[in-house]
Amino acid sequence: MANVAAIQWYFPSELDEVPEILTQEGVIPHSGGTGILWGGLTRVRGLMDVSRLDLRFVRKRDGALTLGAALSYRQTVEALAVKGQILAQSLHCAATEPLRNRITLGGSISMFPYWSDLMGPLLALEAELSLVGATSGIRPLSEYVTNRKLRQNTLITSIRLSDASWQGTYYRHTRTPTDRPAFSITVLMRRNSKRIEAIRIVVIGCRGRFRRLTEIENALNGAPIPGDPAELIATASGKLNFDFPARMGFSAEYLKACALIELERTLGSALGSTQRDPS
Ligand SMILES: Cc1cc2nc3c(=O)[nH]c(=O)nc-3n(C[C@H](O)[C@H](O)[C@H](O)COP(=O)(O)OP(=O)(O)OC[C@H]3O[C@@H](n4cnc5c(N)ncnc54)[C@H](O)[C@@H]3O)c2cc1C
Numbered sequence: 001m002a003n004v005a006a007i008q009w010y011f012p013s014e015l016d017e018v019p020e021i022l023t024q025e026g027v028i029p030h031s032g033g034t035g036i037l038w039g040g041l042t043r044v045r046g047l048m049d050v051s052r053l054d055l056r057f058v059r060k061r062d063g064a065l066t067l068g069a070a071l072s073y074r075q076t077v078e079a080l081a082v083k084g085q086i087l088a089q090s091l092h093c094a095a096t097e098p099l100r101n102r103i104t105l106g107g108s109i110s111m112f113p114y115w116s117d118l119m120g121p122l123l124a125l126e127a128e129l130s131l132v133g134a135t136s137g138i139r140p141l142s143e144y145v146t147n148r149k150l151r152q153n154t155l156i157t158s159i160r161l162s163d164a165s166w167q168g169t170y171y172r173h174t175r176t177p178t179d180r181p182a183f184s185i186t187v188l189m190r191r192n193s194k195r196i197e198a199i200r201i202v203v204i205g206c207r208g209r210f211r212r213l214t215e216i217e218n219a220l221n222g223a224p225i226p227g228d229p230a231e232l233i234a235t236a237s238g239k240l241n242f243d244f245p246a247r248m249g250f251s252a253e254y255l256k257a258c259a260l261i262e263l264e265r266t267l268g269s270a271l272g273s274t275q276r277d278p279s
Pocket of ligand 1: 030031036050104106110111117
């Protein structure tokens with residue numbers, strides 16, 4: 001059996017208390033608590049519970065949306081569902097209802113598993129994070145996930161979406177409805193009756209954890225809406241260069257083949273040529 005040291009709990013109620021708590025060796029935030037055990041507790045000496053901090057808010061100001069990091073997936077869906085927001089679509093399908101009641105935004109960003117239903121929409125929306133601790137201030141999410149130093153001894157306090165008004169389509173590749181996805185695809189689009197004004201595409205779960213498909217975005221940005229979107233999509237997909245590791249009983253080749261097919265379908269759905277259910 002793994003040797004687990006006695007764990008000290010901390011319950012700050014003010015953000016001012018956080019930096020000092022997190023400078024201690026082996027002390028990490030505890031939010032929903034659904035992910036901490038995946039990593040094992042052998043090096044954990046202390047857990048800083050975030051539930052007494054004021055981190056469960058939804059604020060809208062000047063077109064920007066700010067979400068507190070301790071909001072659960074369920075609370076986020078409830079806050080955003082009326083607007084048809086892409087995050088409401090993706091988080092509504094994640095895991096099971098009891099888990100959605102616990103899993104939080106901050107814990108899910110910090111952990112970033114390949115099965116995340118949160119990270120595709122947030123990366124596509126070019127989210128920014130508010131951080132407190134060894135690093136404090138506002139940083140782009142894309143920097144947080146690629147710079148290990150930003151994640152050490154640091155608490156995510158909120159997520160800012162400066163422009164959340166995109167039309168979104170989300171796909172998760174699962175074996176059953178409550179399964180975690182082997183990969184997911186997020187497409188955000190703005191279009192008029194004639195042209196694609198702007199498009200963003202993010203794949204989660206490929207090698208390197210995620211890819212923003214800028215090669216396809218560049219080919220489609222400003223392109224006329226075709227009579228038959230299949231042709232445009234096939235040309236765009238030909239520019240793709242991504243791979244998947246084998247996982248969940250799927251081979252790498254099979255996952256790549258599935259991802260290409262599902263990318264075409266998701267783009268088709270975003271262009272309005274087909275309807276699809278995200279799950
Ligand atoms: C059976 C099962 C199935 C799941 N399926 C899915 C799924 O289909 N889709 C999906 O999206 N997710 C799914 N999840 C959730 C996912 O695997 C993680 O467990 C979850 O995202 C972690 O979030 P949490 O709030 O529980 O974080 P916690 O467990 O509290 O923490 C996870 C990590 O983040 C750190 N942390 C916590 N809060 C913060 C913060 N505010 N700032 C900085 N660091 C922080 C912790 O120190 C820890 O290292 C599933 C989980 C389980 C158990």
